[in-house]
Amino acid sequence: xxxxxxxxxxxxxxxxxxxxxxxxxxxxxxxxxxxxxxxxxxxxxxxxxxxxxxxxxxxxxxxxxxxxxxxxxxxxxxxxxxxxxxxxxxxxxxxxxxxxxxxxxxxxxxxxxxxxxxxxxxxxxxxxxxxxxxxxxxxxxxxxxxxxxxxxxxxxxxxxxxxxxxxxxxxxxxxxxxxxxxxxxxxxxxxxxxxxxxxxxxxxxxxxxxxxxxxxxxxxxxxxxxxxxxxxxxxxxxxxxxxxxxxxxxxxxxxxxxxxxxxxxxxxxxxxxxxxxxxxxxxxxxxxxxxxxxxxxxxxxxxxxxxxxxxxxxxxxxxxxxxxxxxxxxxxxxxxxxxxxxxxxxxxxxxxxxxxxxxxxxxxxxxxxxxxxxxxxxxxxxxxxxxxxxxxxxxxxxxxxxxxxxxxxxxxxxxxxxxxxxxxxxxxxxxxxxxxxxx
Amino acid sequence: xxxxxxxxxxxxxxxxxxxxxxxxxxxxxxxxxxxxxxxxxxxxxxxxxxxxxxxxxxxxxxxxxxxxxxxxxxxxxxxxxxxxxxxxxxxxxxxxxxxxxxxxxxxxxxxxxxxxxxxxxxxxxxxxxxxxxxxxxxxxxxxxxxxxxxxxxxxxxxxxxxxxxxxxxxxxxxxxxxxxxxxxxxxxxxxxxxxxxxxxxxxxxxxxxxxxxxxxxxxxxxxxxxxxxxxxxxxxxxxxxxxxxxxxxxxxxxxxxxxxxxxxxxxxxxxxxxxxxxxxxxxxxxxxxxxxxxxxxxxxxxxxxxxxxxxxxxxxxxxxxxxxxxxxxxxxxxxxxxxxxxxxxxxxxxxxxxxxxxxxx
Numbered sequence: 004x005x006x007x008x009x010x011x012x013x014x015x016x017x018x019x020x021x022x023x024x025x026x027x028x029x030x031x032x033x034x035x036x037x038x039x040x041x042x043x044x045x046x047x048x049x050x051x052x053x054x055x056x057x058x059x060x061x062x063x064x065x066x067x068x069x070x071x072x073x074x075x076x077x078x079x080x081x082x083x084x085x086x087x088x089x090x091x092x093x094x095x096x097x098x099x100x101x102x103x104x105x106x107x108x109x110x111x112x113x114x115x116x117x118x119x120x121x122x123x124x125x126x127x128x129x130x131x132x133x134x135x136x137x138x139x140x141x142x143x144x145x146x147x148x149x150x151x152x153x154x155x156x157x158x159x160x161x162x163x164x165x166x167x168x169x170x171x172x173x174x175x176x177x178x179x180x181x182x183x184x185x186x187x188x189x190x191x192x193x194x195x196x197x198x199x200x201x202x203x204x205x206x207x208x209x210x211x212x213x214x215x216x217x218x219x220x221x222x223x224x225x226x227x228x229x230x231x232x233x234x235x236x237x238x239x240x241x242x243x244x245x246x247x248x249x250x251x252x253x254x255x256x257x258x259x260x261x262x263x264x265x266x267x268x269x270x271x272x273x274x275x276x277x278x279x280x281x282x283x284x285x286x287x288x289x290x291x292x293x294x295x296x297x298x299x300x301x302x303x304x305x306x307x308x309x310x311x312x313x314x315x316x317x318x319x320x321x322x323x324x325x326x327x328x329x330x331x332x333x334x335x336x337x338x339x340x341x342x343x344x345x346x347x348x349x350x351x352x353x354x355x356x357x358x359x360x361x362x363x364x365x366x367x368x369x370x371x372x373x374x375x376x377x378x379x380x381x382x383x384x385x386x387x388x389x390x391x392x393x394x395x396x397x398x399x400x401x402x403x404x405x406x407x408x409x410x411x412x413x414x415x416x417x418x419x420x421x422x423x424x425x426x427x428x429x430x431x432x433x434x435x436x437x438x439x440x441x442x
Numbered sequence: 443x444x445x446x447x448x449x450x451x452x453x454x455x456x457x458x459x460x461x462x463x464x465x466x467x468x469x470x471x472x473x474x475x476x477x478x479x480x481x482x483x484x485x486x487x488x489x490x491x492x493x494x495x496x497x498x499x500x501x502x503x504x505x506x507x508x509x510x511x512x513x514x515x516x517x518x519x520x521x522x523x524x525x526x527x528x529x530x531x532x533x534x535x536x537x538x539x540x541x542x543x544x545x546x547x548x549x550x551x552x553x554x555x556x557x558x559x560x561x562x563x564x565x566x567x568x569x570x571x572x573x574x575x576x577x578x579x580x581x582x583x584x585x586x587x588x589x590x591x592x593x594x595x596x597x598x599x600x601x602x603x604x605x606x607x608x609x610x611x612x613x614x615x616x617x618x619x620x621x622x623x624x625x626x627x628x629x630x631x632x633x634x635x636x637x638x639x640x641x642x643x644x645x646x647x648x649x650x651x652x653x654x655x656x657x658x659x660x661x662x663x664x665x666x667x668x669x670x671x672x673x674x675x676x677x678x679x680x681x682x683x684x685x686x687x688x689x690x691x692x693x694x695x696x697x698x699x700x701x702x703x704x705x706x707x708x709x710x711x712x713x714x715x716x717x718x719x720x721x722x723x724x725x726x727x728x729x730x731x732x733x734x735x736x737x738x739x740x741x742x743x744x745x746x747x748x749x750x751x752x753x754x755x756x757x758x759x760x761x762x763x764x765x766x767x768x769x770x771x772x773x774x775x776x777x778x779x780x781x782x783x784x785x786x787x788x789x790x791x792x793x794x795x796x797x798x799x800x801x802x803x
Contacts (some may be wrong), residue, residue: 065645065677080458080477080776080787084500084517084541116507174645174675199647211728275571276563277647303646308710308728312597312615312650316561316568355459357755358679358710391779437682 055154056375056411057337059285059328060146060297061278061345063064063321064128064176065305066368068351068361071098071314072321073369074115078389081353083361085318095382099203100318103326104371109380110329112336112372112440116384116393119349119365119400124175124305127348127365132179132188134404135431141424142186145409147295147431152192153413155294161256162195163294167281169199170301173363187421194297197260198281259291260284273327274320276300282324289341304347308358321345329373342375342410346361353390370403376410378442401434409436446722446738446748448768448796454487456791459773461569461757462514463793464506466526467608469762473512474771476503477792480514485769485795495531503545505554515545515556521581535586537579538736543599548607552624553624554581555603555610559596561649568648569651570595570616578612580624586633590627594620597733602656602665611665611690613653615639619667621690633695637684638669645677653729654712659741664698665690668711668725679730680708683737685723687744699744707732713758718765722747725768726756736770738798754792761798 068083070076075087075098086099090108097113104111120136121127130136135141144152147164151267155163166180173180185193212220258264262280265287273283278300285296306313325345332338350368351361367386373379384396405415408429415430462475470488474481479496483489497516504514510527519538524531538558545556556579564571576591577598598614609630613623617639621631637649655668664687671682683706687699711727726736734749736756756772774790781788 086499170645172645176645274563275565276568277566279563280566281719301642301646302677303642303648305645305677307677309650309677312561312652313646313648313677315597316563317646319560320563352778354778357773357775358730359755359773360679361460388779 055294055339056342057289057293058147058150058295058342058344058375058407058411059282059289060220060295061321061324061328061343062132062297062299063304063345063347064173064299065124065302066127066347066349066351066363067304067317067321068306068310068314069115069367069369069386070351070353070361070384071100071318073097073113073371074355074386074390075099076388079389083355085314092380092382098318100314101322107326107329110333110373111325111379112377112381112383113369114270114371114398114403114437114440115369115386116396116398117350117368117370117403118393118397119368122349122363122365123361124302124348124363125179127363128176128179129175130400131346131348131403134400134429138427141421141427142183143427144186144188145184146404147194147297148185148188148192149408149413150295150411152188156292159292161259161288161292164192164194165285165288165296166194166196166299167198167284167296168196168299168301169277169281170299171199173301174305176299176302187419198284198408199231199277201364256291259288274323276320279320279324279327282328286392288330290335290337291351306351307356307360310351310355310360325371325373332374338374340375342377342407343373344407345372346370363374367391372407372410372440376412376442377406377440381440383437383439396437398437399434401430401432401439405430406433406436406440411439445801447799448738448748448750449799450794451767451797452486452793454483454491455789456481456483456491456793457493457786457789458791459757459776460771460791460793461500461773462503463491463758463760463769463771464504465760465762465769466506466512467508469764472769472771472793473504473506473514474791474793475504475514475516477501477773480504480512481598481791482526483793485767485793490733494526494529495522495762497522497626499541499802505545505547505558507547507551513545513547513554513583515542515554517541521545521554521556533586535581535588537581539575540596544601545599546601546603548603548624549605550607551728552583552607553603553610554583555579555601555612556581557594557598557601558611559594559598559614560720561597561615563648570597570649572645576648577614578610578620578622579783580610580622580627590622590624592620592622592629593773594618594626597652600656600667602658604658604662606662609658609662611656611658613638613667614655615649615652617651617653617689619653619656619665619688619695619749621665631690631695633688635667635686635697637671637686637700638667640672640674640757645675650677651681651710654710655714655725657714657716657723659687660716660718662737663691666714666716666723668714668727670708670727679710679728681710682706683709683711683725683727683732684736685711686715700748702744705737705746707734709735713756715759715761715768716741718762718763724759724761724768726750726752726759726772728755738768750796752792752794762787766798770794770796770800 077087087096090105151163349365408415458477483491499517522574523533562571577590577594580590673681708731729735
């Protein structure tokens, strides 16, 4: 299949995507309808909540330890101080820090044989969010942008790709966040960022301006902007118009971004931390029409030191969040159509360093998925007894992305022709999905 | 002021990383709490290291109660009594559901105190969740019964008992110190210093760091704390090598001294030891940047008296009873591969002994 796009990943797109990331595009926009009012029209509600595959990415940035999550090595010198426990899959053990996931392993697919190349964060994040290494001069779109473009509704008032991340900083992740996420797909497929300080301010219409005045102003702005775009053939103006359209949608669905509007019982159940709260918010956003929500919390998993102190907190939080998400989605009849992925950019070294932390290790690591076309109760691949090497069924980034795309019903091998650029594929070299993991 | 020189006398290795140690009454024997169990060895290499027993997890602390009795505590949450003469475990007491991060014995050998706690998110900004079990357990050695279960905010990573056997102090990840009277379990002092804890603003939103070691001065008037100064990037471990000296008996506990400007590099400090004379103390840990990872300080002035740059992380330091030697144990980074012939891993626990040589200046 061929796919042709007019956008090119120019600096203009970068500029406007940054506006999205910072939420500043919302500052001067006008409201068109309340969220509740919007969804009181059944046809529109149906359209907005179009049934289709969706995805929640729990982005474990910094790279979690496979030994303290999905691939413990009890009884070895590398096992670390956290033990291993049995799961509801006979013969399969995971970290003792994950008792809740141990009870739903029949719903999860764990890959214990991830083996990738980049050993530094920025490059690892790039490859594990886009699916491949950079291939200049174009910028490959991030997973969320592809899913939003392929499965989302650009006309939906609910943003189709949302990044929930309260951390304004984050070392390499901060640098990555400042880059071009949507790549050549263009600004309209970039993420809307919320969470913590990114609360998408100024979404409420001023009381001093009537609805009619708002509509008149927006009509005038739209007319002149469109005229400018057409007269000058300006992609920047086009992107800006897309941004304004997005703002209108955002204003209409602002309540979706209000954590305080979520049921207290649900908030308690998910746990108190920002990551847990945003995972709940992700479920809420998916339920209400978003297509891809990426939940991050800075870059907390990079535990070169304080490995014990950090993993004692991070892994139990992940355990509960994944359990709540999967069981919630199943209870609501949404798991079949919603893919949940929990992964970072690589794993951690088998050996503990002198500071009893674990260092970067892309050679043999683990991740987990559930729902959305992925078969539950599968542990794919294996590492050797000490976790040094992949012993069975190594999986690289291309196989992973081919599997994710296939599970979501997206053609992994679609080809793209961009002006003056070589043809490329969504997943290069015809790499096949992992059949064992697909429903 | 005395000029101090630390001269290496002995060094040897144990198979696994060493997290704790205790000298035996003969001043030569040494028991080491390691990642795989408790070893018996000696400071002068006269005894071949021998694995005595295991906890099923890391051994975080080991103490000698005099005679042939040692007690260890581990990440399995238990305290275990071992008779060196009989060469057998004599008792095991469940202290905590989570790890024992640290355990100590009172100088009179009548009480043990152990601390625990798992840091779990209790708020949006990762404020610590309330404890799910008492963070401090005080054990009567004679009866092996828990006599006090005292509250704190988890995780509680360090504990000390005063020289007069009357008070137990415990410090946590948040930099909070609580001191209880052992006789009745009453809280007698409490304060928080933010100097040992970082709020993650770079890579993560959570709290990291804390008070990793504490010791009372010989006169009991002051409490020394050790750890690492705040870091902008909590994962880097690049905070200042930090000790503080507190007047804990003041109506408002008051910090009266701390690592002097120019005396410290970067790294997490995990151990404190007070010299038998009470005139100086040692602090040690992991070197991140700078020229020492173990140093001696004058108790009175706080001046740095001597430094060591060891090629490993110092997890515990102690002075021999005669005050003539400083004994340091620790661990190198774990070897990445077993020995080629399949005979286990290269040894990476370290024991080093230094003679303390001084002359008046």
